[in-house]
Amino acid sequence: MSNPIISVKDLTKTYKQTEAVKAINFEVEEGEIFGFLGPNGAGKSTTINMICTMLKPTSGSITINGYDVKKDKDKVRASIGIIFQENTLDEKLTANENLMLHCRFYKVPKDKRQERIREVLEIVDLVEVSKQRVETFSGGMKRRLEIARGLLHYPKVLFLDEPTVGLDPQTRSHLWEYILKLKKKEGITMFLTTHYLDEAEISDRVAIMDQGDIIAIDSPTALKDQLGGDMIELSTEDNDQALREIDEKVSGAEVSVEGDTIHLKVESSDAFISSFIKTLEIPITRLNIRKPTLNDVFLAFTGRKIGDAKE
């Protein structure tokens, strides 16, 4: 960590009964995409809102761009752009009007405003509809407009809290294209949260969060490598019988069951699979070999899958 743009120390937030964030520590380096991955209720939004000056921490300290979030609120606010989890556009106004207001809130110089509005509208492909009221937009268009708005004042860090939540899969993947395009073009630091595993993969580094704790931080590849080996998923005509056979005859595999699928985690599938298939007497109905995903990482750390966590 040579040059952290965000640095968080012992950050804690306690609501009346809930300990939403429990003394977490992390740093974000300038220019990276930093992802927060965790199930709903993990404390991702709470953390982001504290970093963005919108929520008062119970304890702990945060610095962004060299400014203390407690003492230098205005400087911090001027340094960041945020796309909140929920829509914060004025739907009665046009796209242009929303952007113009933002320029004025952030004191973008008068002679630069038109040019910048044009620029960000182009990034998110909304130039044609810029004179329409936002209430006529689809969910994906609104999200894109929010991203455009967050960029208008050239923030040092752009926060995106679940930017694709509630969108259909196609719109989701488009939106990520825009975000990656942006990243390439502007090189700004991005801090995003998601509970979709595939989306966390685009991050340079991921912090996995669960129940207010950060349980691992690393690049997605490193996290998966740390787990090591391969994942084998299989279904058989009689899983109970199969499990008994595996227990008796197979060694060198971690076994778990989910629904009608048996999961085996092995050192190397090449060495394992041919003898395994010969060993098993119960007919196999389905077999799948894959590398570990971030879900397996989450599973390994918490014993649960992200999708199983409380909604």
Add this chain to the structure above:
Amino acid sequence: MEGILAIWQRDLTKFFRDRARLIGSFSMPILFLLIFGGGMSGSMETMMAGNMPEGTEGFNYVEFVFPGIVAMTLLMTSIFSAMSVIEDKDFGYMKEILVSPISRVSIAIGKMLGAATIATIQGIILFFLIPFLGLSYNIMALVQVIPFMFLLGCALSGLGLLFASIIRSTQGFQLTVQILVMPMIFLSGALFPVSNMPAWMDVVVKINPVTYGVDVMKKIMIDVENIPAPVLDAMGLNLTVLGQEVTMFAEVLFIAGFAAVLVLFATFSFQRANA
């Protein structure tokens, strides 16, 4: 400054775009003008003339009540416009404002000026009814009263912002305001004189900021210099507080002070809204 202007302009743009609200907001004052200006003016005049010594010339009740109804419009529009703070919270836009580097006092002032401007515009529109009511006010008096209407609008929007920060839901806000606005109007001298009230009511009259707003508006609009003292008396245009006759200057100062204090309250509540 830019921030104040941006917030002010946004609220105005939205006001002019919302036709239904625009039309709806006129229905109440027009209804009151019809009832008090037309239907009830005869009986009000008789009632109020009862207080006057024999032989003095009567007065025109409609002329008396019109400034009161303008003040009432200011009160209702200012307070209801301040509800935009709650709506902005409900629709999420308040977060866009609060996460920006605009100072919290600018947010409060912008919101107050927005509501006050809308209220003043509504009040001025009522001026166009003057010829149809058979009234004639001095044009200069009308021009002079506009800045005061704006000041009164600021104070009353400040009150609205205070309610908005305490109540937090639009339904609750509407209910509370409806319950509060009526007594504030009836006990302000807007519709009938409040000079001979029972002691406890008199206290309410004297702490009601609308009382002074109405009083100043009447003093500016009605040609008080040329009205005989007994009539002024019957009209309740000789407001006294603790036995002292209040000057217009003192009243304006009081209302300005009231607005300033409320802007501080609003600033504080925007500060508290997040970190």
